Amino acid sequence: MTDVSKTASVHTGGKTDKSRSHSVSPFRIIMGKLVRDPLALTGLVIVSILVLAAVFASVIAPQDPYDLAQLDIMDGRLAPGAESFTGMTYLLGTDDQGRDLFSAILYGLRTSILVGVASAAIALLIGAAVGLLSAYAGGRTDAFLMRVVDIQLSFPAILVALILLAVLGQGVDKIILALVVTQWAYYARTIRGSALVERKRAYVDAARSMALPDRRILFRHILPNCLAPLIVVATMRVAYAIMLEATLSFLGIGLPVTEPSLGLLVSNGFEYMLSGDYWISFFPGVALLILIVAINLIGDSLRDILNPRREG
Amino acid sequence: MNNPILSVQDLTTSFRVDGQWRDVVRGVNFDIGERETVAVVGESGSGKSVTAMSIMRLLSPGNSRSAGRIEFEGKNLLDMPLDAMQSIRGNRIGMIFQEPMTSLNPVLKIGEQITEVLRQHRGMDGAQAEAEAVRLLDRVRIPSAKQRLNEYPMNFSGGMRQRVVIAIALACSPKLLIADEPTTALDVTIQAQILELIKTLQEEEGMSVLFITHDMGVVAEISDRTVVMFRGDVVETASTAEIFREARHPYSRALLSAVPQLGAMTGTDRPLRFPRVDMSSGEIQSPPATADTVRADAPPVLKVDNLVTRFPVRKGILRRVVGRIHAVEDLSFELRQGETLSLVGESGCGKSTTGRSLIRLEEPAGGAISVAGQDVRGAGHSDLTKIRRDVQMIFQDPFESLNLRIRIGDAIAEPMITHGLATRRNAEAKVTDLLERVGLSGDMISRFPHEFSGGQRQRICIARALSLEPKLIIADESVSALDVSVKAQVINLMLDLQEQYGLGYLFISHDMAVVERISHRVAVMYLGEIVEIGPRASVFENPQHPYTRKLIAAVPIADPSRRQRRLATADEIGSPYRSADFVPPKRHYREVGDGHFVMVDASEVAA
Known part of the structure; x- marks a missing residue:
């Protein structure tokens, strides 16, 4: 079948030999394909809305859920749609502290996304550097670095994070650090795999035969060609990091109670579930679910688009 | 019917x-x-x-x-x-x-x-x-x-x-x-x-x-x-x-005139361009003869003595060497400025490894290489950089050897800037000039490789190689992946550039008919060894080694009236794998003509 598509593309390629003054960047091509996939488009729209809502949380939210002075314990555990004494409507109800859940979810989203993206980005940088170095150096360096990766990956992520947080204590920076430690190895493994393949390609030989410096070959020639799988892994890992953070917060060792993230909100409402006050856990849980599913939709579609076998 | x-x-x-x-x-x-x-x-x-x-x-x-x-x-x-x-x-x-x-x-x-x-x-x-x-x-x-x-x-x-x-x-x-x-x-x-x-x-x-x-x-x-x-x-x-x-x-005429015909060159010494066919009238224009580019007076630009490259084959937990692929074994040859030496042979004969070993893309195991008097095997980092500027390589697959994510203008400018032959400011003018020299248009500079056909990409690779003003170009199966008519054009271009710049070519190919067209001298390789080397006319018209004869006889002849039947044999190409303790025998060559050497058995030498 490949033969046919090749013949076809060569054929059409010969015909459309008009001179284009500028070329389309790979990023625009990928975005174009993403938008054409209805599932990915749905994911993209949802993630954009959630990110915007999180960024502008302080503008949108009727209440600052972290400002204890604004909370009224009298408004505790109000059902969705209930009104407070001051005449404010709690759209999604309140938690046991009298916190407006809608506001709390917006602020929680902000924390979750910040933690997820920041930890994924830092882990990506570290992992990519290690993976590239490993693939390019080869030999003992490669063997050593990959054994470190193996050891790292053989511990369950949640266990490593639990231990780290138990030692370091609570806080956004601490949880990002814990997530980076548990995640970098995935990136290292991924990029090493693709860099090993790329290193054997003729364009790298060509670059070496022109005596280009190693640094340049590594970062300008090999790295950009390894980005595709890395982007896919990064997307999926952001979702995973958000989930892990929620789990840790749920267990009560992630973020302080005064600054609840989505996981902590779920945890807070957990004890009232059986007494019928479902909303305290339910709405933050739904927000988390939507965010993660949407990110994974994008990731799935990216994996299809960036799959070299499908590249036309 | x-x-x-x-x-x-x-x-x-x-x-x-x-x-x-x-x-x-x-x-x-x-x-x-x-x-x-x-x-x-x-x-x-x-x-x-x-x-x-x-x-x-x-x-x-x-x-x-x-x-x-x-x-x-x-x-x-x-x-x-x-x-x-x-x-x-x-x-x-x-x-x-x-x-x-x-x-x-x-x-x-x-x-x-x-x-x-x-x-x-x-x-x-x-x-x-x-x-x-x-x-x-x-x-x-x-x-x-x-x-x-x-x-x-x-x-x-x-x-x-x-x-x-x-x-x-x-x-x-x-x-x-x-x-x-x-x-x-x-x-x-x-x-x-x-x-x-x-x-x-x-x-x-x-x-x-x-x-x-x-x-x-x-x-x-x-x-x-x-x-x-x-x-x-x-x-x-x-x-x-x-x-x-x-x-x-x-x-049909263009297709036929672009087909290299083995034996078409009998009686000539120099390479010959392919004829061009006018696509509207179908008229065949005979090509201009090539000038004599070989600088016989100057010292050789490339000298290879007893080159050996082997790849160890390891097995077991301890990764012990159990055998070696003798990819290149005791190879010696010289190449002068403006000369084309072809290494010809079938897959696994070590011709590509030879090319790669010359600039140490593969590390040779023995022998000596010198490029313009500079020792390659002992060269340190800065000397190797200089050598890799003098010797450029063009690879087989033009789809593989260009980085798809880099615009061609940048790809050609990159080596010039790295080696200080151009500044960022004047690079564009130089790239435009190079593109025009290889028959492309200067306004293609900001396009990506995927927007070009195979032949155009190979021209880009040639422009990139030329950008470093090399003395020698190693062309590793550079035209094998191209269509016949495009192949003819690229070979004509290579011959033009040889006249203009006095380039030496080490032309690595399995295609006897193309080799006959482009070479001054030919070396036939089999299982890592040169079995016959000499002036093109002499090797093709008077092949001495049985393998050379077999290779020439196997090439399909583009003339149905000279169709011949062969025996339906099932001979295979040998393997260059040897056990770890194998000691290769010493090779002996006999001169059969002016600069024409043939490998002979040790027994024959003794006799």
Whole structure:
């Protein structure tokens, strides 16, 4: 079948030999394909809305859920749609502290996304550097670095994070650090795999035969060609990091109670579930679910688009 | 022809590309008579493979459609239901593909893959099928067929796999065999064997053959009639003899004049450009003669003494060396400025490893290399940088050797800037100039590699190599992946540049006919050794070593009147693998002419 598509593309390629003054960047091509996939488009729209809502949380939210002075314990555990004494409507109800859940979810989203993206980005940088170095150096360096990766990956992520947080204590920076430690190895493994393949390609030989410096070959020639799988892994890992953070917060060792993230909100409402006050856990849980599913939709579609076998 | 086996009438096949239907093959007509071989010849994008796939109805129905009639044994294949088609495919019409590496299932034994077809289509039981499988393997001349039934495809060489594929195609005694570039991926001596095999089998079985190829030499060897295709249209249909004697269409003429013909250069010393054909009038313009570029007075630009490159083969937990691939063994040669030395040989002969070893892309294990007087093997980092500037490499696959994510202007400027031959400011002017020198336009500078055709990309690679003002260019199978007409243009360009810059070329190729055209001197390699080296005229007109003779005899001759039959042998190319304690014997050469050396046995030297 490949033969046919090749013949076809060569054929059409010969015909459309008009001179284009500028070329389309790979990023625009990928975005174009993403938008054409209805599932990915749905994911993209949802993630954009959630990110915007999180960024502008302080503008949108009727209440600052972290400002204890604004909370009224009298408004505790109000059902969705209930009104407070001051005449404010709690759209999604309140938690046991009298916190407006809608506001709390917006602020929680902000924390979750910040933690997820920041930890994924830092882990990506570290992992990519290690993976590239490993693939390019080869030999003992490669063997050593990959054994470190193996050891790292053989511990369950949640266990490593639990231990780290138990030692370091609570806080956004601490949880990002814990997530980076548990995640970098995935990136290292991924990029090493693709860099090993790329290193054997003729364009790298060509670059070496022109005596280009190693640094340049590594970062300008090999790295950009390894980005595709890395982007896919990064997307999926952001979702995973958000989930892990929620789990840790749920267990009560992630973020302080005064600054609840989505996981902590779920945890807070957990004890009232059986007494019928479902909303305290339910709405933050739904927000988390939507965010993660949407990110994974994008990731799935990216994996299809960036799959070299499908590249036309 | 009264009763054609297959009759293709007004076949038009279209593909859906980005939601639009495009005709890939338009109004194709041809017949194949009983026991006749018809070749469909054309370059990539001509629609020749699509024609074959349309006949077999192998194109995916969702994004392709065919119109017209394809009559086989009185029935129209195009409006036949797919399950009826199943009983024709592989049964009445057999098909063999280009890539013998992928057309067999790697996890099934050869025997199972053959008997599977026999049980399915001919209803044989286990024992019958096995006996028949042995008979089929015998027919395709696979030695000790019975034992080989239990082996996996990985144990077979490319040529042997193609024999197995042919055996499977023959399993149901088809009336028609469609062969889609069946020898393109094979070495020339193996190609000769397979072509001979197909001819012999055709006589024995009384089949008709539809042979798809891009190689006019193969056409001349095998086909009775020829269909020439160009961009989806049939431009000429005639008997093969007629096409080669007096092709009418300008494109057929262009195709023929671009075919290197072994033996066409008898009596000349210098390389020769390919003639150009005017595409509107079909007139052939004879090319200007090349100037004498060899600087015999100056010291050689490249000197190689007893070069050895081996690859260790390791096994076990301790990764002990259990053997070595002797890729390059005791190689010595010189190359002067403005001279083209070709390294020619079949796959695994070490010609590419030699090229890579010269600039230490592979680390040699022994011997000495000097480039313009500079020692390569002992060179430190800065010396190696200088050497890699003087010696440039052009690779086989122009799709692979350009980084797809870098604009071509940047790709050409990058080495110049790195080596301080240009600044960021004046790089663009230099790149524009280089692009124009290799026959491209300067305004293509900001395009990405995927926007170019194979030939254009190879020109870009040449421009990039030239940007460092090298003394020597190693061209590693640089024109092998290109279509014939494009190949001719790129070779002409290389000859032009040699005159302009006095470049030395180390031209690595498996294609004897191209080598004859471009070289001043030729070195024939076999299993890592040079078996014969000398001036081109002398080596080609008076080959001394048996392997050189075999190689020359195996090249298809692009002249149907000189068609010859060969013996249907099944010789294989040897393996350069040796055990770890192997000590290679000393090589001896005898001078048989002026600068013409031939390897001889040690016993002969003693005598």
